[in-house]
Amino acid sequence: MAKPIVSMINVEKWYGANHVIKNCNLNIMEGEFLTLLGPSGCGKTTTLRMISGFELPTSGVIRVEGESVEKKEPYERDVNTVFQNYALFPNMNVFDNVAYGLKVKKVPKDEIAERVNKMLKLVQLDGFGKRRINQMSGGQKQRVAIARALINRPKVLLLDEPLGALDLKLRKQMQIELKRLQRKLGITFVYVTHDQEEALTMSDRIAVINEGVIDQIDVPQKIYNHPATRFVAGFIGESNILDAVVVGRNDTGIQVGTEVGNALGVSDDETIETGDAVSIAVRPEDTLFSQERQPGFSIRGVVKDHVFVGNLVKMMVTLNDGTEFKINRFSEDEMIEPGQVIYLYWEKEKGKVLKTRNLVNTDSHRDIKGGDEDEEEGYAAEA
Ligand SMILES: Nc1ncnc2c1ncn2[C@@H]1O[C@H](COP(=O)(O)OP(=O)(O)O)[C@@H](O)[C@H]1O
Ligand SMILES: [Mg+2]
Known part of the structure; x- marks a missing residue:
C-alpha cells in the first residue's frame, strides 16, 4: 500500500466571513493521480494554493512527506504548480522558460542542457527550444508550462484546470498525454477540474467538493456507481x-x-x-x-x-x-x-x-457553527 505524500488534517480556510474550506481531511497517496472535482467557487484552487504555500490555512495542518510545511515558503516545498494561463515568460524562448528553475538553482550549464532537452522530448516538444513563446499554440504553451514545472523533479505536481483554455479536441488529446506522462514519471498529480468527464477519464481517485466540503473521495467507478450524496449523484453523470x-x-x-x-x-x-x-x-x-x-x-x-x-x-x-x-x-x-x-x-x-450530505461532514458543520459545549454533550448522550 502506498503511503500518503500530502496530508491535510482538519484544515479550515476563511476569507473574512466566507468559510471556504470546511474541515478538510485528505490523504494524497504517493504516485497517484488525484482529481479535485467540483463547480466553480467550491474551493479547488484554494486547496491547491494551501498545498503549494501561496495561501496559509486558517487552522489545521498540512504535511508533505510527513513533515508540516507551515513554515515553508512555496519554493522550499517539493511541490510545483501548472496554471491554466500557462504563466510563462513571454520574452524568453522555450528552452529558457524550461531551464529557469535550474538556472536559479545554479545547476551546471551542460546538465541544464541535458535535462531541458530530455524534458522537451518527454512533452513532445523536441526541437522547439529556440522558439519564442508567442510563436507557440495554446497546447504547445501548456506543454512548455508542464515541462517547466517538472524540470526540478518535484514530488507533487499541482495542476489547476490546465486544459481549460484549450478546445475540446486538443483537450481530449492532452488528457491522454498528461495521464501517460504521469504514469511514466510516477510523480503524484493533484489535478483540478470542474469537468466530470475529464475527472472520470484521468483519475486514480476523485475528491468531489461541494461548497468547501469533500462529499466523497473514491475511484471513478465508485463515484459514478455509488455516489455518497445527492450532490455527487447530481454532479457526476446524469441522474x-x-x-x-x-x-x-x-x-x-x-x-x-x-x-x-x-x-x-x-x-x-x-x-x-x-x-x-x-x-x-x-x-x-x-x-x-x-x-x-x-x-x-x-x-x-x-x-x-x-x-x-x-x-x-x-x-x-x-x-x-x-x-x-x-x-x-x-x-x-x-x-x-x-x-x-x-x-x-x-x-x-x-x-x-x-442523505443530502454524508454524516461525517454534517457533523463537522455542526461543530463549526455550534461550538456550544452543552449542545455537544446533549448530542453525544442522545447518540
Ligand atoms: N483571495 C481571496 N480572497 C477572498 N475570497 C477568495 C479569495 N480566493 C478565493 N476566494 C473565494 O473562495 C471561494 C473558493 O474559491 P476558489 O478556491 O477559487 O474556487 P474554485 O477554484 O473551486 O473555483 C470562492 O467563494 C471565492 O470567491
Ligand atoms: Mg479555481
Missing part, C-alpha cells in the same frame, strides 16, 4: 433525483415515499432509517417503464417527447407534480409515443438512497 422519506428498510433494500409515488432503492449508508428525509437517484439509462405498476413502485408519468441524440434516444416523462424524468435508450424502437401514461420503476439496486 433523476427525487426528494423522499424512508418508509421502511430491511436487509435487501429501502422503500421510500415521494411526492409522486413510492419507489425502492438501496444505500451503503447504514444509518439511514425509517422517517429520514433523503433523496433517491436513478440514472436515465437505468430507468424502466411499463403500462402497469410494478411491485414497490407507484410513480406515474406522461410521456412528453423523445429526441434522438447520436448514439442515444432520450425520452422525457412528466410526473404528476410537473417534475421531468429522463429515460435513455439506445434505440427508438424502445420508446413510446408522447401523451401515453406509463409507470416508472427500476431494479432496486439502481435506486440510490442518499
Whole structure:
C-alpha cells in the first residue's frame, strides 16, 4: 500500500466571513493521480494554493512527506504548480522558460542542457527550444508550462484546470498525454477540474467538493456507481433525483415515499432509517417503464417527447407534480409515443438512497457553527 505524500488534517480556510474550506481531511497517496472535482467557487484552487504555500490555512495542518510545511515558503516545498494561463515568460524562448528553475538553482550549464532537452522530448516538444513563446499554440504553451514545472523533479505536481483554455479536441488529446506522462514519471498529480468527464477519464481517485466540503473521495467507478450524496449523484453523470422519506428498510433494500409515488432503492449508508428525509437517484439509462405498476413502485408519468441524440434516444416523462424524468435508450424502437401514461420503476439496486450530505461532514458543520459545549454533550448522550 502506498503511503500518503500530502496530508491535510482538519484544515479550515476563511476569507473574512466566507468559510471556504470546511474541515478538510485528505490523504494524497504517493504516485497517484488525484482529481479535485467540483463547480466553480467550491474551493479547488484554494486547496491547491494551501498545498503549494501561496495561501496559509486558517487552522489545521498540512504535511508533505510527513513533515508540516507551515513554515515553508512555496519554493522550499517539493511541490510545483501548472496554471491554466500557462504563466510563462513571454520574452524568453522555450528552452529558457524550461531551464529557469535550474538556472536559479545554479545547476551546471551542460546538465541544464541535458535535462531541458530530455524534458522537451518527454512533452513532445523536441526541437522547439529556440522558439519564442508567442510563436507557440495554446497546447504547445501548456506543454512548455508542464515541462517547466517538472524540470526540478518535484514530488507533487499541482495542476489547476490546465486544459481549460484549450478546445475540446486538443483537450481530449492532452488528457491522454498528461495521464501517460504521469504514469511514466510516477510523480503524484493533484489535478483540478470542474469537468466530470475529464475527472472520470484521468483519475486514480476523485475528491468531489461541494461548497468547501469533500462529499466523497473514491475511484471513478465508485463515484459514478455509488455516489455518497445527492450532490455527487447530481454532479457526476446524469441522474433523476427525487426528494423522499424512508418508509421502511430491511436487509435487501429501502422503500421510500415521494411526492409522486413510492419507489425502492438501496444505500451503503447504514444509518439511514425509517422517517429520514433523503433523496433517491436513478440514472436515465437505468430507468424502466411499463403500462402497469410494478411491485414497490407507484410513480406515474406522461410521456412528453423523445429526441434522438447520436448514439442515444432520450425520452422525457412528466410526473404528476410537473417534475421531468429522463429515460435513455439506445434505440427508438424502445420508446413510446408522447401523451401515453406509463409507470416508472427500476431494479432496486439502481435506486440510490442518499442523505443530502454524508454524516461525517454534517457533523463537522455542526461543530463549526455550534461550538456550544452543552449542545455537544446533549448530542453525544442522545447518540
Ligand atoms: N483571495 C481571496 N480572497 C477572498 N475570497 C477568495 C479569495 N480566493 C478565493 N476566494 C473565494 O473562495 C471561494 C473558493 O474559491 P476558489 O478556491 O477559487 O474556487 P474554485 O477554484 O473551486 O473555483 C470562492 O467563494 C471565492 O470567491
Ligand atoms: Mg479555481
